[in-house]
Amino acid sequence: MHNRVLQNFNLDACYGKTLLKDGTKIIDKFKSLKLSGANVTVPHKEYAFKLCNEAKGIACDIKAVNTLVKDGDKVYGYNTDAIGFYESISSFKNLKHVLILGAGGTAKAIAFILRKNGAEVTILNRSAKRLDFFQKSGFKTSSWDNFKTYRYDLIINTTTAGLNESILPLEKELLSSLMQNSSYAFDVIYGKETPFLKLAKESSLIYKDGSDMLLYQAVFAFNLFYNNRFKTEDIEKEMRKAFNLAYI
Ligand SMILES: NC(=O)c1ccc[n+]([C@@H]2O[C@H](COP(=O)([O-])OP(=O)(O)OC[C@H]3O[C@@H](n4cnc5c(N)ncnc54)[C@H](OP(=O)(O)O)[C@@H]3O)[C@@H](O)[C@H]2O)c1
Known part of the structure; x- marks a missing residue:
């Protein structure tokens, strides 16, 4: 879903996956891979919350982070599963x-x-x-x-x-x-x-x-990676096409 939007928006980036064995190393890994953004999945969302420089919004209540975003030399944590x-x-x-x-x-x-x-x-x-x-x-x-x-x-x-x-x-x-x-x-x-x-x-x-929940957490994460500069409808449109190819 992310790669389809990156490609169609002509953005110089790619979305991949990496296996993290030790959750306590999540920010070290994020930095060593020189990432500007990442999604975090089970079982590392709580580590991401604890170890990011600052958690934002509802992530502070949930105490879990599924989206990391680099801004300057800081790494901020968000939870887009909720929204x-x-x-x-x-x-x-x-x-x-x-x-x-x-x-x-x-x-x-x-x-x-x-x-x-x-x-x-x-x-x-x-x-x-x-x-x-x-x-x-x-x-x-x-x-x-x-x-x-x-x-x-x-x-x-x-x-x-x-x-x-x-x-x-x-x-x-x-x-x-x-x-x-x-x-x-x-x-x-x-x-x-x-x-x-x-x-x-x-x-x-x-x-x-839960299809749309999966889709929208990705839409909101994508926009956080790019400082909310795109219209969510435009991201959703591309992601939905990729999602349908994979699941329908
Ligand atoms: N659509 C989406 O975007 C999205 C996003 C995130 C997760 N998910 C899905 O959400 C589900 C839960 O993920 P999670 O990370 O929250 O899991 P989790 O932390 O492991 O929690 C699982 C919960 O299910 C209960 N449970 C397990 N087997 C059960 C059974 N046979 N009968 C009744 N209760 C049972 C557990 O109860 P006990 O405490 O008694 O063990 C526990 O409360 C997964 O299927 C995951 O794929 C979907």
Whole structure:
């Protein structure tokens, strides 16, 4: 996606990948490769947050960075997963109460951007161990064994259930009854109809997979690499063509 835009905008740059084994070396590696920008993926987003010179915007709440940008001799950190997600659900309206299934890194980005935009967010996770961060950040939390059902406008699957195996992220009867009382469903997994999305469809919800989230986090990252000098629509147009070639 990035390379297609670089090529079509006639920019003298290329986007590649590098394997980083030791997350504590992320900024050293960034500098030794003489990069001007980079995206960071699992499991190094927290190291990128801690080790960049300054984290910007919502990355400070999430405590994870997926985009690094060099400016002078400093390296700044951003989180475009959060705004990428929010842009991808721009057609979902009246989101007052939102339920997030899962409590990993993706859930953090989504929880903060939804709260910033006025939603009350509940995190429901299989186990209790990862809920601490959310509790301390002031979110409502529950593990499977102490969940009390409620009416949610939007239900989001941020778990890996459905990625490689055909399984639901929550017990079917409970998820089905939550969906009966909901309006929207979103799965961060992209490029396939997961059991979660299949159930959303059967429950007549408006639903989306994670394709646009992936696309928009890249669009916003690209613009940060170039100091926001391009129109996001122009970047999106090119990236969408590249994305469709790869996934559709
Ligand atoms: N569309 C996009 O742009 C985008 C961006 C980022 C990530 N993603 C996708 O988001 C997903 C999550 O990534 P992550 O980095 O947040 O993962 P993570 O940090 O490893 O968290 C995974 C979460 O899933 C839960 N889980 C795992 N297996 C489960 C199961 N069988 N039933 C119920 N819960 C289960 C875990 O619960 P426990 O705590 O109990 O283990 C944990 O809360 C991945 O599929 C990734 O590809 C998509």
